[in-house]
Amino acid sequence: xxFDRRNFFKTVCVAGATLAVGSSFGAAKPEENAIEFQGVLYxxxxxxxxxxxxxxxxxxxxxPEPKDxxxxxxxxxxxxxxxxVINNYVTSKxxxxxxxxxxxxxEPACAAACLTQAMYKTKEGPVIWRGKKCMGCRYCMVSCxxxxxxxxxxxxxPKIEKCDMCYDRIKAGKIPACAEACPGxxxxxxxxxxLIAEARKRIFENPKDYVDQIWGEQVAGGTGWxxxxxxxxxxxxFNTRLQNSSYPELSKGFLYTVPSVFVLxxxxxxxxxxxTKNRNHSNDDENx
Amino acid sequence: MKMNKQAQTMAKDNDGxxxxxFILSELKPKGxxxxxxxxxxxxxxxxGIVLVVIxxxxxxxxxTNLTQDTPWGxxxxxxVVTGVAFAGGAYVLTFMVYVLKMEKYRSIVRVTVLNGFxxxxxxxxxxxxxxxxxxxxxxxxxxxxxxxxxxxxLVAWHFLLYMIAELIEFSPAIAEWLGTRRARKILSGLxxxxxxFGITLSTLxxxxxxxxxxxxxxxxxPLWYSEFIPIMFLVSSVFAGLSMVIxxxxxxxxxxxxxxxxxxxxxxxxxxxxxxxxxxxxxxxYFFLQLLVFIHSKNWDLINTPLGYWFLFEMIGFVLxxxxxxxxxxxxxxxxxxxxxAIMTMLGIILNRLNISVIGFKWDAxxxxxxxxxxxxxxxxxxxxxxxxxxxVINRMPVLRDSPAWVEDKH
Numbered sequence: 001x002x003f004d005r006r007n008f009f010k011t012v013c014v015a016g017a018t019l020a021v022g023s024s025f026g027a028a029k030p031e032e033n034a035i036e037f038q039g040v041l042y043x044x045x046x047x048x049x050x051x052x053x054x055x056x057x058x059x060x061x062x063x064p065e066p067k068d069x070x071x072x073x074x075x076x077x078x079x080x081x082x083x084x085v086i087n088n089y090v091t092s093k094x095x096x097x098x099x100x101x102x103x104x105x106x107e108p109a110c111a112a113a114c115l116t117q118a119m120y121k122t123k124e125g126p127v128i129w130r131g132k133k134c135m136g137c138r139y140c141m142v143s144c145x146x147x148x149x150x151x152x153x154x155x156x157x158p159k160i161e162k163c164d165m166c167y168d169r170i171k172a173g174k175i176p177a178c179a180e181a182c183p184g185x186x187x188x189x190x191x192x193x194x195l196i197a198e199a200r201k202r203i204f205e206n207p208k209d210y211v212d213q214i215w216g217e218q219v220a221g222g223t224g225w226x227x228x229x230x231x232x233x234x235x236x237x238f239n240t241r242l243q244n245s246s247y248p249e250l251s252k253g254f255l256y257t258v259p260s261v262f263v264l265x266x267x268x269x270x271x272x273x274x275x276t277k278n279r280n281h282s283n284d285d286e287n288x
Numbered sequence: 289m290k291m292n293k294q295a296q297t298m299a300k301d302n303d304g305x306x307x308x309x310f311i312l313s314e315l316k317p318k319g320x321x322x323x324x325x326x327x328x329x330x331x332x333x334x335x336g337i338v339l340v341v342i343x344x345x346x347x348x349x350x351x352t353n354l355t356q357d358t359p360w361g362x363x364x365x366x367x368v369v370t371g372v373a374f375a376g377g378a379y380v381l382t383f384m385v386y387v388l389k390m391e392k393y394r395s396i397v398r399v400t401v402l403n404g405f406x407x408x409x410x411x412x413x414x415x416x417x418x419x420x421x422x423x424x425x426x427x428x429x430x431x432x433x434x435x436x437x438x439x440x441x442l443v444a445w446h447f448l449l450y451m452i453a454e455l456i457e458f459s460p461a462i463a464e465w466l467g468t469r470r471a472r473k474i475l476s477g478l479x480x481x482x483x484x485f486g487i488t489l490s491t492l493x494x495x496x497x498x499x500x501x502x503x504x505x506x507x508x509x510p511l512w513y514s515e516f517i518p519i520m521f522l523v524s525s526v527f528a529g530l531s532m533v534i535x536x537x538x539x540x541x542x543x544x545x546x547x548x549x550x551x552x553x554x555x556x557x558x559x560x561x562x563x564x565x566x567x568x569x570x571x572x573x574y575f576f577l578q579l580l581v582f583i584h585s586k587n588w589d590l591i592n593t594p595l596g597y598w599f600l601f602e603m604i605g606f607v608l609x610x611x612x613x614x615x616x617x618x619x620x621x622x623x624x625x626x627x628x629x630a631i632m633t634m635l636g637i638i639l640n641r642l643n644i645s646v647i648g649f650k651w652d653a654x655x656x657x658x659x660x661x662x663x664x665x666x667x668x669x670x671x672x673x674x675x676x677x678x679x680x681v682i683n684r685m686p687v688l689r690d691s692p693a694w695v696e697d698k699h
Contacts, residue, residue: 136420153349
């Protein structure tokens with residue numbers, strides 16, 4: 001085989017470009033230990049079902065005040081008009097209120113899915129949506145294991161709506177509107193580490209009141225929003241089949257093969273091309 | 289041929305002005321305006337344009353049935369995910385002809401590359417209709433918003449780069465049409481680089497389209513979800529693309545009969561048989577892979593459910609049966625059977641891609657998505673417009689017919 005200078009140059013370029021891309025993949029890994037995410041602990045045994053959180057959430061994010069009634073056993077969902085929702089579940093332990101909103105995963109699938117970094121895990125902990133970057137592909141919705149992001153289908157300038165843990169308030173040193181408004185102290189804001197310690201303490205001190213599990217401690221690689229419940233979590237609307245490892249982990253293997261393919265395949269193809277070239281001189285297609 | 293003479297005279301004095309005049313004269317439609325295809329296609333396209341205007345004025349929800357549970361419907365599942373699989377013929381054929389030097393297939397490379405290029409152009413275009421905020425589409429390409437951890441980021445870049453690669457592969461035909469000798473010589477010198485780059489890109493984004501669904505682990509029916517989706521997508525794109533080549537080639541041979549030289553007419557059945565053999569091989573690999581994944585996933589109990597029968601229907605009826613048909617038709621040299629197998633294979637690919645992206649997606653949701661008639665009309669608009677452009681190019685550029693006489697190396 002004789003590689004001429006041009007072909008050699010091409011190969012070097014491809015290999016070089018790939019190495020550059022490859023290193024940026026490595027750099028994208030978050031330094032998990034260095035950052036302490038903030039989150040919210042929701043304790044269903046303290047929730048009164050007053051829906052003050054729903055109302056202040058709507059007010060804080062300029063959304064219509066929720067008017068529909070809260071009925072036992074009727075499950076309402078978050079929507080593009082309502083970021084946070086309280087439901088009354090009828091369980092083996094009686095009626096249990098549970099609040100639902102974005103879980104603010106430690107390694108969010110939505111942010112890993114986003115090709116423009118519009119969905120973004122801030123260093124403070126909240127996962128936020130940045131409209132200037134979003135192109136509205138809705139891949140975040142496909143990827144989110146909790147079905148959180150909602151899309152405005154009936155708008156010419158649609159937004160993705162989801163809880164942002166009141167990121168602006170957190171930056172200003174305040175706590176999320178819902179946590180501030182909660183009269184029953186069901187919502188506690190703090191760092192994830194503190195909240196998990198607090199949740200453990202409550203379970204230890206009142207073992208009869210709680211299921212011995214903190215939902216969010218492990219699911220989907222850990223979430224910023226943590227739950228304590230008096231009833232088993234599958235009875236209060238949580239999908240207990242979700243995996244404990246993070247969701248971006250699922251496509252990591254594929255993404256890591258990309259640089260290798262980019263390095264290995266072109267030289268292989270070039271090699272085959274050179275090898276088959278001599279078979280028939282008359283059909284040399286490169287005009288060389 | 290008249291066209292060739294025209295191109296030849298052009299070749300003698302190809303200054304800018306005359307090329308412009310030539311292009312303007314070529315823009316006019318050739319042939320009958322009221323052909324059967326036009327009578328169906330033009331009203332659909334006009335209706336589609338109206339629907340697209342409504343979509344941009346009142347939002348995606350105004351003409352689609354998409355919900356918060358199923359954010360991707362027919363436009364992604366069929367237009368993009370299925371369409372790109374069908375466009376896979378271009379990378380397979382360029383590999384066979386330019387890299388492996390299988391000269392037998394050289395006469396169909398150009399039309400396949402053209403088909404692939406237009407498919408990407410239009411399906412990427414269809415993607416724009418599905419984007420809620422299309423004015424930000426440039427963000428993953430230029431600026432500081434690179435989501436490098438996203439599979440979709442990879443797919444978006446690959447779509448763009450592969451379209452450029454395919455345009456370069458096709459560009460000698462444009463140069464021959466315009467009669468620009470120097471440009472043709474330069475452009476055909478780029479072919480090999482574009483081919484190698486294009487094959488690499490295709491391998492990655494054909495599998496990447498499958499990898500898009502890896503994070504939706506809990507939403508896709510377990511019979512269709514596995515960590516091997518990317519490999520399945522890649523392997524199936526080989527026979528999906530080649531079946532499209534057989535299908536499109538069979539139609540082109542009838543519709544554009546007078547463009548194809550006597551020699552290429554005679555070669556057609558040999559080409560189809562060769563492609564049938566490759567399809568059968570690729571389908572065997574695919575079927576075997578599906579079987580292995582099925583056995584390892586231990587989903588036996590799911591087979592005895594409605595979606596389980598649907599899975600068997602796809603795997604046996606539209607993978608195993610067309611594979612055997614391809615094998616049989618190759619042995620018996622039965623061209624009709626090859627075409628039948630190609631159509632069945634394509635239906636199987638449509639089924640498979642829709643099962644993963646639409647039908648099996650959120651299969652357990654209380655209300656299931658089905659496309660609205662308007663989504664279907666817009667999809668047809670995209671397909672018909674693509675066919676119109678395809679016909680426009682075929683009627684003008686040397687795609688099916690031989691290159692003009694002044695081309696020395698004839699490829």
